[in-house]
Amino acid sequence: MTILLTGGNGKTSSRLAPLLKQEGFQVLVASRSGAVRDGIKSCRFDWLDESTYANPFEAASDISALYIVAPRTMDMLTPTKGFIDYALKKGVKRFVLLSASSVQCGDPAHGKIHEYIKSLNVEYGVLRPTWFMQNFSEAQHLTPIRDEGKLYSATNNGRIPFVSTEDIACVAKHLLTDEKPHNTDYVVLGPELLSYDDVAKIMSGILKKPVEHVKLSGEELSQWFQDQGVPSELAGFLSELDVKIGSARAEERLNTAIKDVTGKEAVTFQAFAEANKNVWV
Numbered sequence: 520m521t522i523l524l525t526g527g528n529g530k531t532s533s534r535l536a537p538l539l540k541q542e543g544f545q546v547l548v549a550s551r552s553g554a555v556r557d558g559i560k561s562c563r564f565d566w567l568d569e570s571t572y573a574n575p576f577e578a579a580s581d582i583s584a585l586y587i588v589a590p591r592t593m594d595m596l597t598p599t600k601g602f603i604d605y606a607l608k609k610g611v612k613r614f615v616l617l618s619a620s621s622v623q624c625g626d627p628a629h630g631k632i633h634e635y636i637k638s639l640n641v642e643y644g645v646l647r648p649t650w651f652m653q654n655f656s657e658a659q660h661l662t663p664i665r666d667e668g669k670l671y672s673a674t675n676n677g678r679i680p681f682v683s684t685e686d687i688a689c690v691a692k693h694l695l696t697d698e699k700p701h702n703t704d705y706v707v708l709g710p711e712l713l714s715y716d717d718v719a720k721i722m723s724g725i726l727k728k729p730v731e732h733v734k735l736s737g738e739e740l741s742q743w744f745q746d747q748g749v750p751s752e753l754a755g756f757l758s759e760l761d762v763k764i765g766s767a768r769a770e771e772r773l774n775t776a777i778k779d780v781t782g783k784e785a786v787t788f789q790a791f792a793e794a795n796k797n798v799w800v
């Protein structure tokens with residue numbers, strides 16, 4: 520049986536694929552480029568292009584489980600529903616969705632996919648992680664830390680239990696492969712609450728150079744995202760999430776989901792930053 524991973528070159532699927540392969544599972548990775556990485560079987564797939572929906576099933580006729588990393592659109596349900604329905608017809612039995620900590624079942628964006636999968640009465644699992652540590656090493660914070668010694672946010676002094684995508688991948692592996700389906704959602708949180716000031720302090724210590732947290736307003740952060748090519752509606756949405764972290768302490772909680780599902784302790788920010796320090800020099 521093959522497990523199909525969408526979001527193939529992204530921060531979770533790129534870790535999940537080797538993890539599954541190492542444990543003897545057949546894996547097929549789907550991405551828009553269809554690029555093959557590290558000997559892992561890949562195919563070309565685009566959520567927004569129905570003509571690519573058959574590609575994964577032509578590459579592997581025995582797909583039994585699907586890992587869903589939705590496209591970055593405000594309406595996520597329309598494109599994902601089309602492929603979920605197609606996959607069901609092709610015999611896929613288990614659906615695991617990567618959602619987000621702030622999104623409950625039925626909420627806009629990922630929440631609508633969550634609600635849809637639940638309504639199908641299939642085997643399922645939903646991961647609702649908080650903000651990824653890898654945003655600092657592979658996404659929006661990488662260049663400002665490396666080139667300017669700066670971290671931009673609108674979170675003010677709000678704290679976040681940053682989580683490693685290594686841990687998210689471990690939880691996803693269980694949801695995809697455990698014999699008994701989990702049929703529930705997990706809020707996936709890292710081991711400690713840190714503000715961006717705390718992160719800047721840790722980074723300064725590891726990099727042996729000052730890293731400053733620049734506290735922006737929501738409007739300023741939205742503009743900062745747009746300057747990097749993020750569409751204005753999405754930039755506004757992401758900035759609002761940041762503002763709520765400061766004003767409503769929206770991410771200030773801890774839990775034991777990673778330990779409960781995987782049996783392992785969650786990676787700390789200090790360990791993550793030390794392991795990745797070469798990307799910021």
Ligand SMILES: NC(=O)c1ccc[n+]([C@@H]2O[C@H](COP(=O)([O-])OP(=O)(O)OC[C@H]3O[C@@H](n4cnc5c(N)ncnc54)[C@H](OP(=O)(O)O)[C@@H]3O)[C@@H](O)[C@H]2O)c1
Pocket residue numbers: 525526527528529530531532549550551552553564565566567588589590591617618619620648649650651654
């Ligand atoms: N980043 C965070 O801190 C965070 C926190 C909580 C939840 N999440 C959620 O986690 C998910 C992943 O977020 P991320 O921003 O970190 O991205 P990511 O997983 O690093 O990358 C997303 C991947 O999706 C693929 N993709 C994008 N559009 C596609 C399309 N139309 N068809 C097929 N594949 C497509 C891209 O691969 P190709 O370019 O190769 O196609 C890319 O590798 C999102 O749903 C996000 O809301 C993220």
